[in-house]
């Protein structure tokens with residue numbers, strides 16, 4: 001059945017799904033408590049309608065299961081065996097139908113999100129509107145940009161990195177920490193930059209036994225401390241939070257709206273980092289944002305060193321109400337010599353990112369660059 005347009009009502013039948021594996025060199029080495037990245041290796045889903053319209057969804061899984069359990073390998077398996085068969089041939093009236101279609105598959109949020117986000121982009125392009133509008137975001141000109149700085153070789157190198165990003169205009173600086181490279185880093189940055197909005201991210205490197213160290217971050221006037229304890233332990237965070245003045249922000253622990261509800265109800269955090277790719281997609285992100293708003297929990301949009309495709313989706317997401325804090329969405333040029341979009345995502349001297357007003361993700365996809373970065377490709381038809 002061909003898609004037809006009538007008013008804003010569009011029916012879209014999914015005819016084909018393509019899944020590519022891309023590799024892109026990173027301009028810098030990104031070190032966190034769980035490992036070091038020197039290239040971006042990721043899956044890119046493209047969904048096609050009967051009419052030949054298409055949409056793109058960038059997956060946030062990595063080669064390894066060191067951030068969360070999913071990997072590029074598990075995502076490809078789950079999409080091929082379980083998700084693609086449910087989406088192919090389905091006639092969508094709303095992008096939110098993905099939720100019901102895929103709910104039988106437990107977990108695998110990153111795999112689901114890649115397809116879900118591609119379907120949102122397909123709807124936006126088919127309707128001829130920017131993604132933020134399809135999502136129900138506000139028509140904002142700009143969103144505020146923050147930056148995430150990896151572990152450096154020494155404190156002087158870190159201070160230099162922070163100085164560069166502050167000079168570039170970023171409105172909030174996040175530094176990565178790990179046991180043995182924590183209080184000294186925060187102290188040094190705070191001393192040199194007494195008033196910048198500053199936070200730290202531990203990526204689950206501590207346990208409750210380290211509470212004394214974590215309490216001492218209170219002296220640095222941080223906006224928040226991100227995911228200090230285990231990726232899957234909300235209860236432990238609820239025991240830590242009352243010991244700290246600094247709000248805990250959860251990242252890894254929040255993989256669904258249900259997890260956000262649990263975390264808030266036991267007092268495990270004061271702030272939540274939303275990554276659409278980590279929580280199963282944009283609808284789930286919207287739900288988490290609404291849950292947080294109802295409990296006056298601020299949210300912000302995290303990042304996974306995405307290419308321009310995932311980066312643009314993050315920009316659109318941040319037009320939703322409740323995204324009041326600067327996120328980790330930084331300029332394309334920080335990460336890649338050559339991004340997959342033109343223009344790249346840019347950050348102005350006041351630390352603002354322009355929200356695209358063109359259909360879908362809103363910047364041109366440079367397919368020759370996508371092709372060059374593609375190391376493997378699969379496709380399935382209805």
Ligand code: OSB
Pocket residue numbers: 067147148201203251302303304305306328329330
């Ligand atoms: O914990 O937020 C994180 C990158 C990869 C995996 C996890 C995280 C990050 C970042 C980088 O902090 C954010 C970005 O610049 O995209």
Ligand code: MG
Pocket residue numbers: 201203226227251252302
């Ligand atoms: Mg994090």
